Amino acid sequence: MTDIVVKTVEELKDAPEEYREAVSKLVISHAINELYGAQVFDEPAIAYAPTPYAKWLTCRVAMEEYGHHVRFKQLGTQIGIAEERMVPGTGKKPLSIFEFPLKTWEEFVAIKLLADLAEILQVEDLLHCTFHPLRNLARATMPEERFHAQFGEDFSAELVKTPDGKARLQAAVNEYWPYLPSFFGGSKSRNNEIFRKWKIKQRTNDEMRQDFVTRATEVASKYGLTLPEIRQAA
Amino acid sequence: MSRVATLPGAQLEALRIEVRAASWFAALGEPLTEGDRSDAVAYAAALAFDSLEIGLARDWPDAERLLKAPDWTPAWWDREEALRRTLLAQAEARYPERALWSALTELTTEAGDLVHGKAATAAARMGKAAAASIHVAAGAASQAVYQLAVARLAGQPASPFESKFRLYAAGRWPLGILGSRLVLF
Numbered sequence: 514m515t516d517i518v519v520k521t522v523e524e525l526k527d528a529p530e531e532y533r534e535a536v537s538k539l540v541i542s543h544a545i546n547e548l549y550g551a552q553v554f555d556e557p558a559i560a561y562a563p564t565p566y567a568k569w570l571t572c573r574v575a576m577e578e579y580g581h582h583v584r585f586k587q588l589g590t591q592i593g594i595a596e597e598r599m600v601p602g603t604g605k606k607p608l609s610i611f612e613f614p615l616k617t618w619e620e621f622v623a624i625k626l627l628a629d630l631a632e633i634l635q636v637e638d639l640l641h642c643t644f645h646p647l648r649n650l651a652r653a654t655m656p657e658e659r660f661h662a663q664f665g666e667d668f669s670a671e672l673v674k675t676p677d678g679k680a681r682l683q684a685a686v687n688e689y690w691p692y693l694p695s696f697f698g699g700s701k702s703r704n705n706e707i708f709r710k711w712k713i714k715q716r717t718n719d720e721m722r723q724d725f726v727t728r729a730t731e732v733a734s735k736y737g738l739t740l741p742e743i744r745q746a747a
Numbered sequence: 748m749s750r751v752a753t754l755p756g757a758q759l760e761a762l763r764i765e766v767r768a769a770s771w772f773a774a775l776g777e778p779l780t781e782g783d784r785s786d787a788v789a790y791a792a793a794l795a796f797d798s799l800e801i802g803l804a805r806d807w808p809d810a811e812r813l814l815k816a817p818d819w820t821p822a823w824w825d826r827e828e829a830l831r832r833t834l835l836a837q838a839e840a841r842y843p844e845r846a847l848w849s850a851l852t853e854l855t856t857e858a859g860d861l862v863h864g865k866a867a868t869a870a871a872r873m874g875k876a877a878a879a880s881i882h883v884a885a886g887a888a889s890q891a892v893y894q895l896a897v898a899r900l901a902g903q904p905a906s907p908f909e910s911k912f913r914l915y916a917a918g919r920w921p922l923g924i925l926g927s928r929l930v931l932f
C-alpha cells in the first residue's frame with residue numbers, strides 16, 4: 514500500500530503519474546457510464562411509465578443520472594481530461610448491459626432494483642477515496658443512487674401485487690441479471706490493483722461482486738423474486 | 748458552408764434568470780386566480796384541448812391521487828412529447844448537437860437541484876406529502892424548464908411550454924388532464 518492523500522484538484526498536479534492516471538480512468542469511466550445509463554435506460558423509460566406520477570418520478574431519476582454525468586465531467590475537466598474522452602462513442606467500450614435497449618416498464622424497474630444496487634456499491638467504494646474531490650463527489654452522488662434503488666424497490670412492490678405483474682418483473686430480472694456481475698470488472702484487473710495500491714478504491718473486484726450478489730439476492734427475495742444462476746458470478 | 752450557429756448564450760442566461768426568479772410551488776392548493784385560469788386555458792388550447800374545466804387539487808394527498816389515477820388522459824402527455832421532439836429536431840438543425848445537448852443537460856441539472864429544494868420546502872410547509880412526491884414535483888418542474896429551453900432554442904416563442912412555465916412561475920403545478928379537466932395544484 515502507498516499512503517497519499519490528495520485534498521484538492523491543485524494538489525493532484527504534484528501526485529505521481531500512476532496516481533493521476535488512475536484517477537482519470539475512474540472519472541472517465543463514471544462520466545461515460547452515467548451518461549450511457551441515462552440515455553439507454555432512464556430517458557426511454559419515461560415513455561413506458563404507466564401514470565404521470567411514475568413518469569415524472571422517472572424524469573427526476575433520469576435528470577439525476579444526467580446530473581451525475583455532468584458532475585463527473587466537471588471534475589474531469591478540472592483535472593485536465595478532454596471533454597470528448599468523457600462522452601460515449603469516443604474510445605472507451607460501454608458495459609455490456611448498455612447494449613440491450615429497454616423494451617418495457619418492468620425491465621426498467623428490474624434495472625433500478627438491481628443495476629442501481631451495483632452502482633451503489635461502486636460509489637460506496639469511493640467514499641474513502643484518497644483523492645478528496647472524487648470522495649466528495651461520491652458522497653454527493655450516494656443519496657441519489659440510494660433513491661434510485663429505492664425507486665426500484667417501490668415499483669417492484671407494486672408490480673408483485675398481481676401474479677401477472679410479478680411474472681413480468683421476474684422475466685425482466687432473468688433477462689438482465691446475467692449481465693450485472695461483470696459490471697465489477699475482471700478478477701485479475703490491473704486497474705483495480707493500482708486503484709487499491711493508492712487507496713483510491715478499497716476492495717477487489719471479486720469482493721465487490723460477491724457483496725453485490727449477496728445484497729441483490731436479499732433485495733430480490735424481499736419481493737419474492739429469484740436470481741437465475743450465472744456462470745461467472747462470485 | 749455550415750449554417751449551424753453558436754448557441755445563444757444571452758438567451759440561455761435569460762432563461763436561467765427566469766428559472767431562478769420563479770415562485771416554484773409557492774401557491775400550491777391556494778384558490779385559483781384569473782391569471783392562473785388564463786394561463787391554464789392558453790396551455791390547454793395550445794395543445795388542442797378546448798373547453799376543459801380547470802380543476803384544483805387541495806393538498807399533496809389529493810395531488811398524488813390524481814397523478815396516480817388510471818383514467819388520466821395519455822393524449823395530453825403524448826401531444827407534449829410529440830411537440831418536444833419536433834422542437835428538438837428544429838433546435839438540432841440550428842445549433843451544434845453536442846453543444847446543444849450539453850447546454851440543455853447543464854441547464855436542466857441546475858434547475859433540477861433548485862426546484863427539488865423548492866418542492867421540499869412546499870411539502871414541509873403543507874405537510875402530508877409522500878417522500879417520493881417531492882421527486883415527482885421536481886421531475887415535473889425540471890421537465891417544464893427543459894421543454895421551454897428546447898422551444899426557445901428552436902425559435903418558437905409561442906409554444907404551449909411558455910404558458911406551462913408561467914403556471915409554474917406563478918407557484919402552480921399543472922398536474923395534467925383527466926377526462927374533461929385540466930387540474931392545477
